[in-house]
Amino acid sequence: MDFLDLDHVEFHVGDARQAAYVLSAGLGFRLLAQGGPETGLPGQRSLLLGQGGCRVLLTSGLEPGHPAAQYVARHGDGVAVLAFGTPDATAGYAAAVAGGARGVEPPREDGGVVTAVVSGFGDVVHRLVERRSGEFLPGLVAVPDGGVPDGGVPDPGLVRGIDHAAVCVPDGELDATVAYYREAFGFDVVFEEYIEVGGQGMFSRVVQSPSGGITLTLIQPDGAREPGQVDDFLAWHGGPGVQHLALSCPDVAAAVDAMAGRGLGFAPTPDAYYDTLAARPAERLRSRGILLDRDHWGELYQIFATSLHVRRTFFWELIERHGARTFGTANIPALYAAKERELAAVRTPAVAR
Structure with a gap:
């Protein structure tokens, strides 16, 4: 069973x-839909924002x-749902559960959308989404003028x-x-x-759906080395979770x-990094x-953006690809060194293991 793309991400905030x-004023997203008790979403308020093909709920x-x-x-504000688009949510749910996933919500159809939910990692789950017709998700009502909340300025x-x-x-x-x-x-x-x-170490493996539309970079700290930013995330977030989302940019x-x-x-990136780029557009x-x-x-x-969250956990990345399908071996250490410099200023004297 193939999972086609990352249909949307849902933050609990x-x-x-x-x-x-913040998404509209800082990153140029537009408000697309909203919902709450008055639209059939009891006990919650949800806003759907988008830019290009990116959808953030x-x-x-x-109520508590x-x-x-x-x-x-x-956990503080963070990604709670990574939603996978699929041509058949019912079959996808059955395949995932047969492969070891825990069923959280069985398949159901509402408003031309079939959804199901299975376990992911930590408190993050995967919503399987099959779109036949109709609204984005049940209970979300489109904003007719494609506006932005409270005067933010979109830049699609x-x-x-x-x-x-x-x-x-x-x-x-x-x-x-x-x-x-x-x-x-099936990734x-x-x-x-x-x-x-520096004295830190981390293991990274990238898993991807056969379609190439869903990519997860999985990162584990090396417990034999000095604690660092991944340890910070796990401590400040309270367990495993999504550290960042990379936005594809033209x-x-x-x-x-x-x-x-x-x-x-x-x-920031030290000037010395660019001395190695030779004829490239340094x-x-x-x-x-x-x-x-x-x-x-x-x-x-x-490039990594600085974290906008009070716990300094989640942050955004911007990425532009020219033919590259995976990742190079130079950027990842440089990116994490840049993030380490940022977090060192707010870290407590030691991260206990």
Whole structure:
């Protein structure tokens, strides 16, 4: 059973309207739909935002017992659902459960959309979405003017979609997590690397759906090395979760300029990094802190934004690909070194294991 694409991501947040304003004002997203008790979504407020092919659903619980409120109490704002598009949600649910996934919600059809939910990692689940016709999800009502919340300014040309999700798992859980995605969803390992940043170390494996439309970068800290940012995430988030989402951009330099102009910060890169780029477009990248790398098929540009979350857990990445299908071996250590410099300033003196 194939899973075609990352249909949408759902964040559970303390205040959906505030989170929506940040996405619109800082990253140029548009408000597409909204829902709440008055539209058949009891106990919650949800806002759907989009840009290009990227869809982000923000949900806040309106009462303490709502699952979104409970998630935020445990983890702070964060990704709670990675939704997989599929041509047959019922068959996809059966295949995933047969492969070892835990069934959370059995398939149901409402408004021309068939959905089902299965387990993922930690408190993150996967919603399987089969679109036949109708609304985006039951209970969400389209915003007719395609507006933005509270006066934010959209810029729909910056982002195409979501390139990949990066997931942090505790030391010792990487092998089991990789096996789970291979057996339950039919994903393949397409890239792996051991990353060293100073005295820290981390293992990274990339799993991808056969369609190529869903990519998860799975990261585990090396417990034999010094604790670092992955340990920070696991401690501050309260267990495994989505550390960042990479937004695919047609022009990452233009996106950085636009988003920086809106107030979004980016992790700095030392000038010495660009001395190794030789004839490549070093100056255009240097002024913005963008990194360049390549795999067997082409080049890719990448940069991490600084975290907007109070726990300094989740953050966004911007990526532009020119033929590259996976990841290079130079950018990942440089990206994580940049994030390490950012988090070192807010870290407590030691992260206990």
